[in-house]
Amino acid sequence: MIPVTTFENRTVALFGLGGSGLVTAHALKLGGANVVCFDDDAGRVDRAAGEGLQAQDLRTLDWSGVAALVLAPGVPLTHPVPHWSVDLARDAGVEIIGDVELFCRERRKLCPAAPLIAITGTNGKSTTTALTAHLLRETGYDVQVGGNIGTPVLELEPPQPGRHYVVECSSYQIDLAPTLDPTVGIHMNLSPDHLDRHGTMENYAAIKERLVAAAKVAIVGVDDRLSSDIADRLELARKPVCRIAGERELTNGLYARHGRLIEAHDGSQVEVARLGGIDSLRGDHNGQNAAAAFATLRALEIPAAKIAAALKTFPGLQHRMEVVAKRGRVLFINDSKATNADAAARALASFDRIYWIAGGRAKAGGISSLDEYFPKIAKTFLVGEAAEDFAKTLDGRVPYKISGTLPQAVRDAASEAAEDEAQEIAILLSPACASFDQYRNFELRGAAFVDAVRALPDAGNTQEVA
Template sequence: MIPVRGYGGQRVAVLGLGRSGLAAARALKAGGAEPLVWDDSPEARAKAEAEGLALHDLTRARAFEGVAALIVSPGIPHLYPAPNPIVAHALAEGIPVDNDIGLFFRSFATPEWNRFDQPPKVIAVTGSNGKSTTTALIHHVLQVAGRPVQMAGNIGRGVLDLDPAGDGAVVVLELSSYQTELARALTPDIAVFTNLSPDHLDRHRGPGGYFAAKRRLFAEGGPDRAVIGVDEVEGRFLANQLSEGPGDDRVIRVSSGTKLEGPGWSVFARKGFLAEWRKGRQVASIDLRAIKGLPGAHNHQNACAAHAAVRSLGLAPKLIEEAFHSFAGLPHRSQLVAERGGVRFVNDSKATNVDSAAKALQAFPRIRWIAGGLGKDGGIAALAPHLDHVVKAYLIGHSARDFALQLGDTAHEICETMEVAVARAAAEAEPGDTVLLAPAAASFDQYPNFEKRGEDFTARVQALAAG
């Protein structure tokens, strides 16, 4: 646990008692504060009370008397589309509003660090797509290198559940826009921006607000090194703002598909090969084509970002390449779950928007595509340029019929359920085909989350393989 510093002897309200909220309350208590906790859910309140945490009804008119700050869980809106009423009350009263990420950055460093030979480092990863894989890949490479490393944030553990840092330790954080937008402290040593595509636009009142939330990690944080994906205009703009000129190697530009030239520091992938350039010459190269845990151009972009981040810590390219080969990938993110009769079955349930689905559709040559769920604005119309690898689509969930209308001449079948879709795709697949779950939609029509959807796909594939 990371005890929260700066609130000793003070009352701090905590709204939302999921993983991050409970961890924040415990860490506040460990740091000498008096956490006052609340959640709309009676079950969540009962769980907190059973831990000995003090319930405090934040819906009451004078709930913030004597309260030093309000700590808000990421899923609770504080600005758009409208502030949660409790947050609005705190804003009106002038109570500082923060989240667990802000508490972490104000509390992670301690006086004990003065005795360390190597000060601990924090690598923070944000972006629209690929941030989980990039975070996990950085963590894996550092583990293989023998560095003491922990992973947390939007993946793995809550940030305040981490162990205090030791000599030379590294913490790798995945941070969503919900987390970066509100944190009052953001001070990573290395910050990574993977890419940007439209998502969570209601929460941020449009693409500008969404980009601004991501940008805070760099503008507010002032990292020593910034790794920036420059395949979109927002990334190029961000890299330009952070750099003092073309040769400023505090900014490492990353691309999948574009050769990056110039006197600065860059890492890019083309035709399956990663290349690192610095001061106008190539200093490293990795053949990514045979790395099973990183299929497709989108994963090659993740590999470039991870390579750049760990190179910033001084790791050798040869060691990084060896670690890449032992990376198994993450569940629900281009995860190879089975091979049967020359047919691959790939679970990319995390592809919940058209941009991530497009990347998955470009990763394999012949695809039996399982798609559908609770569609987002625009459906899958934007995927039309990426359907050339699709042999046939098998559509499930609430938006199956709407998706069918947007597929044009692409062969398709409305299957409704995962059970039917997997059975039909497996029955029709030929050697060399990939049965790909890349829904391009949310899961909430049939599943509580994308993980459960991916687990259902995996279980049905494994049942076929067993049969």
């Protein structure tokens, strides 16, 4: 854990006692702050009190002596309406920050030379975070990985010379980190997501842009217009920027094409790595992920040959295009982290013959934007709340069955795929939906998929890959 000493001997209010919030409260207390914490969930408040934290309804607090409100990233800062704790802090003139901001302040105080790689984007940021960390470790560096990817950033080891931090940042976390200053900032892409929390696409994009705008080196995906505009603005501001792509050729930057990673300078092109045959990096979207990670290590002056060798050993990210088993010609792919249509598109683009498991709690737009991939889909197996609506989109265009539950969908897909004579078949869980109708999170949904695959009849002929 990183003790947060920048608020030593001062009072800090904290709202939100989920996983990262609880860690943040302990980190502040360990650093000498007087922490007063609260949550709308009484059970979380009781747990905090049981762990020795001062739990008190912040509505009863004297805000005149409060140095900051630390807000958990899941708590609304602006939209649809600010949380009541935010209103109290603003009325008192108290700054509102989050755990990533606390980390940045502590890093600047203890060891500003410790490299910080911060990664954001609508899709691909978790894979890019995991891949970047893997490449750094494989090339001999001390690496700490956390943030939105799972481990709260303040639960990492304290900054010290030579220690590299690879931190995934959600838009919520960036919004609460006004002095976020990465050594290398990576922005992957933009598509509509979290608009209930940011109001408009323009607001959402502006928050993402903050991460790369303050970086010493910015790496920006340019496969979508809004992100390409970010790269252009950074260049006009004379910021060091490297463009990356997985779906287009670049004259300057790093891009993936036909299983090759190409570095381009003023029209000259040099192959720097091969991605073909690396199952964990299959697909154009993973080409962009690989380009981002490769460009990051090059910005840190790590030799290209070492990076290329390390790419080959990347095991992939759990629940994201994860090959969990193989039965003859059939691959079972766990892409549970694809919680919107844009993320599912990346998986659908990666295979030629697909038995698609989709559904859950739908997001705006449904799956109508995925029509270009419908010819690849042999049949769709629908689950959860979205099943009826998705069936209307697919009707007359893609064969489908409403399986209802994920285990049933796996059984249905496996049964029909067994009769298919295609050279390679993917049974693909890529839901294009949130999990909250049937599972508490996408991780539990992915685990249920893996369990259902293992429970298939004749499982002895199934080779488990993950």
